[in-house]
Amino acid sequence: MAVEGSEPRHVTIVDVARAANVAPSTASRALQESPRISDSTKRRVREAAHTLGYRPNRIAQSLRLRAGTLVGIIVPDVGVNFYSRFVKGAQDVLEHAGRQVLVLNTERQAAREKAALRTVLEHRVSGLLVATSGGSDEEVRIPTVYFDNLAPGRGVAHVACANREGVGILVDHLVGHGHTRIAYIGGPPTLTSGSERLDGFLGAVGRLRLQASAPVELADAAWSPGSAAAAMERLLALPEPPTAVVTSGDTIALGAMSACRRAGRRMPDDVALVSFDDPVYGELLDPPVTALGRSDVAMGKLAASLLLHALDAGTLGPPTEVRLPVELVVRRSCGCG
Amino acid sequence: MAVEGSEPRHVTIVDVARAANVAPSTASRALQESPRISDSTKRRVREAAHTLGYRPNRIAQSLRLRAGTLVGIIVPDVGVNFYSRFVKGAQDVLEHAGRQVLVLNTERQAAREKAALRTVLEHRVSGLLVATSGGSDEEVRIPTVYFDNLAPGRGVAHVACANREGVGILVDHLVGHGHTRIAYIGGPPTLTSGSERLDGFLGAVGRLRLQASAPVELADAAWSPGSAAAAMERLLALPEPPTAVVTSGDTIALGAMSACRRAGRRMPDDVALVSFDDPVYGELLDPPVTALGRSDVAMGKLAASLLLHALDAGTLGPPTEVRLPVELVVRRSCGCG
DNA sequence: CTGAAAGCGCTTACAG
DNA sequence: CTGAAAGCGCTTACAG
Numbered sequence: 001m002a003v004e005g006s007e008p009r010h011v012t013i014v015d016v017a018r019a020a021n022v023a024p025s026t027a028s029r030a031l032q033e034s035p036r037i038s039d040s041t042k043r044r045v046r047e048a049a050h051t052l053g054y055r056p057n058r059i060a061q062s063l064r065l066r067a068g069t070l071v072g073i074i075v076p077d078v079g080v081n082f083y084s085r086f087v088k089g090a091q092d093v094l095e096h097a098g099r100q101v102l103v104l105n106t107e108r109q110a111a112r113e114k115a116a117l118r119t120v121l122e123h124r125v126s127g128l129l130v131a132t133s134g135g136s137d138e139e140v141r142i143p144t145v146y147f148d149n150l151a152p153g154r155g156v157a158h159v160a161c162a163n164r165e166g167v168g169i170l171v172d173h174l175v176g177h178g179h180t181r182i183a184y185i186g187g188p189p190t191l192t193s194g195s196e197r198l199d200g201f202l203g204a205v206g207r208l209r210l211q212a213s214a215p216v217e218l219a220d221a222a223w224s225p226g227s228a229a230a231a232m233e234r235l236l237a238l239p240e241p242p243t244a245v246v247t248s249g250d251t252i253a254l255g256a257m258s259a260c261r262r263a264g265r266r267m268p269d270d271v272a273l274v275s276f277d278d279p280v281y282g283e284l285l286d287p288p289v290t291a292l293g294r295s296d297v298a299m300g301k302l303a304a305s306l307l308l309h310a311l312d313a314g315t316l317g318p319p320t321e322v323r324l325p326v327e328l329v330v331r332r333s334c335g336c337g
Numbered sequence: 338m339a340v341e342g343s344e345p346r347h348v349t350i351v352d353v354a355r356a357a358n359v360a361p362s363t364a365s366r367a368l369q370e371s372p373r374i375s376d377s378t379k380r381r382v383r384e385a386a387h388t389l390g391y392r393p394n395r396i397a398q399s400l401r402l403r404a405g406t407l408v409g410i411i412v413p414d415v416g417v418n419f420y421s422r423f424v425k426g427a428q429d430v431l432e433h434a435g436r437q438v439l440v441l442n443t444e445r446q447a448a449r450e451k452a453a454l455r456t457v458l459e460h461r462v463s464g465l466l467v468a469t470s471g472g473s474d475e476e477v478r479i480p481t482v483y484f485d486n487l488a489p490g491r492g493v494a495h496v497a498c499a500n501r502e503g504v505g506i507l508v509d510h511l512v513g514h515g516h517t518r519i520a521y522i523g524g525p526p527t528l529t530s531g532s533e534r535l536d537g538f539l540g541a542v543g544r545l546r547l548q549a550s551a552p553v554e555l556a557d558a559a560w561s562p563g564s565a566a567a568a569m570e571r572l573l574a575l576p577e578p579p580t581a582v583v584t585s586g587d588t589i590a591l592g593a594m595s596a597c598r599r600a601g602r603r604m605p606d607d608v609a610l611v612s613f614d615d616p617v618y619g620e621l622l623d624p625p626v627t628a629l630g631r632s633d634v635a636m637g638k639l640a641a642s643l644l645l646h647a648l649d650a651g652t653l654g655p656p657t658e659v660r661l662p663v664e665l666v667v668r669r670s671c672g673c674g
Numbered sequence: 675c676t677g678a679a680a681g682c683g684c685t686t687a688c689a690g
Numbered sequence: 691c692t693g694a695a696a697g698c699g700c701t702t703a704c705a706g
Contacts (some may be wrong), residue, residue, distance in 0.1 A: 010461075012683055023693045028685055038691060058459045059399045060683035063698050068396060070439075078428065079634065081617075084421030091415065091442050100456060102407075103440045105428050119437060122395045124347075225618055251618075258621040280418075281562055281588075284595040286623045297416065349699055360677045365701055375675060397699035400682050 072120030089300025167200030186248035228255030288331035409457030426637025504537030523585035565592030625668035
């Protein structure tokens with residue numbers, strides 16, 4: 001069973017040409033269905049290619065064509081649901097466009113982000129989809145779509161969800177339930193979503209004149225449930241604890257919910273909760289979470305489409321900014337039902 | 338700000354050579370730190386490369402070297418936690434070895450799996466990490482590590498967790514709590530983990546003489562919570578419903594738990610539950626789930642290491658099969674605490 | 675220590 | 691309709 005001796009060299013177009021008794025150039029054109037090649041020749045070449053098991057070498061094609069089919073995706077952490085589902089969506093539309101995806105992880109480290117950028121550039125990717133962690137400020141010279149965390153003025157497009165409005169919707173819903181002491185637990189305002197969502201909260205409570213009773217707590221940079229739980233505990237320890245809380249993301253909601261449970265507070269009776277980014281199985285949680293529907297897969301598809309568009313249109317003008325609309329999925333944690 | 342006119346051609350080694358006043362071959366060697374090049378020349382070349390912003394073209398390198406740095410990973414669905422975290426682990430060790438990862442999704446479709454295989458092969462990846470959905474039976478000619486779903490006799494290595502033993506541990510734990518009517522909800526036995534885990538359950542109840550009161554229900558091929566919930570409902574509708582249930586995976590546990598909740602059965606009092614594959618935030622669920630710790634990231638790292646090993650050792654002999662040990666994370670759903 | 679030449683596997687003007 | 695030649699950007703024997 002073991003493979004003996006030397007590597008069984010790959011079949012090349014020269015092999016195919018020889019087998020079909022034509023020149024390599026003719027074989028190449030035949031395989032490309034060029035109209036300039038006779039049907040009989042095409043058939044002969046195709047057969048030769050088939051029986052030899054010819055697989056074109058994309059490396060060679062890319063070099064010759066000075067353009068490959070690779071697209072780079074740089075994310076802070078593929079292990080995180082949001083990013084992996086974004087990749088899934090992007091991969092899907094890119095694949096259908098005959099492109100492949102090089103996924104690079106940065107672990108939210110600036111150095112790794114820079115290295116990732118260098119690497120994909122060396123691979124001569126046609127374009128890039130990136131969610132920066134704020135690491136690299138260099139302008140990239142190839143078509144780039146920034147998502148989640150935006151990079152003002154750079155790239156061909158930016159995509160994010162309607163962060164401010166989203167939080168506004170969440171606050172409004174809570175107010176509809178009669179809450180006036182509404183707290184917010186969010187990711188740090190260093191990156192786009194953390195900052196815009198916090199902004200949205202501040203804006204909403206301002207508009208509703210609720211500032212005085214609207215405490216804000218922040219989770220850590222990874223938006224970890226642990227740090228969110230600690231934040232929730234701080235809120236519960238307040239002299240006048242909030243009766244409802246808005247969380248800026250699924251993992252934060254999870255942490256907050258578990259903190260409430262440990263503290264013996266019933267949800268939604270003692271404290272209601274609504275969240276941005278529906279937890280992946282949000283309807284299975286106890287209570288089922290009222291949240292803004294996830295837009296990760298859709299965002300991936302959109303970002304990929306925008307990139308594809310820029311790729312064949314040629315990049316011109318300032319980046320377009322696209323905001324994905326959000327929609328409230330009403331379940332039980334808010335007090336409904 | 339818009340980029341004007343023609344593409345700004347990439348800087349090549351010829352440009353660097355010219356700037357440093359040496360031949361391209363010398364520039365190439367200098368950049369590779371060849372001992373045959375004088376220090377002064379090296380310095381000159383490095384400086385030229387730096388000021389010109391030279392980035393080697395990996396496409397060209399790969400073609401010339403007849404070996405690239407790409408590794409393919411083929412998974413049923415990157416959007417699923419298990420796979421995305423596997424990718425994260427694999428990516429990490431591969432990246433440290435100077436390799437990049439091409440991720441392909443199959444959506445559990447045989448046709449897409451075959452296409453994915455063709456694609457990565459055309460990219461001349463050095464090796465492959467694949468979780469088949471049973472789609473392709475063809476032997477792949479490059480070093481391949483199969484994971485999760487195994488392919489007997491093929492590839493350089495197989496990695497999976499200790500499925501049978503794992504379920505045995507789960508059953509034993511439930512028996513330790515005094516249960517005798519123990520049900521099982523699992524994925525279909527078509528692929529490795531579904532089949533081995535079911536096997537493990539059957540083996541355990543046989544060994545314990547519990548067969549008569551050990552109903553088995555199956556979820557769908559995607560192991561969806563919805564189908565698991567339906568399975569749980571069937572179990573609860575039994576004349577003598579089980580007092581405990583073993584689920585073969587995290588998503589199945591989630592579905593089963595929600596079905597119990599909807600049916601008004603308290604957990605673990607009315608029905609206890611233990612699961613394979615700890616849900617990602619299993620400790621935050623209500624009740625916190627007793628489960629076998631996840632080994633996805635570790636599995637990714639292991640699979641990548643095995644591949645790397647095969648890559649520099651050269652493939653010989655039959656595939657090694659590695660089983661990741663499992664460990665029980667005791668929490669509340671089983672009745673502990 | 676450095677350079678000229680060949681070649682990795684393709685594709686596309688350029689001829690015929 | 692088909693072929694011979696050049697070249698994408700590198701690296702590595704082979705000379706010197």
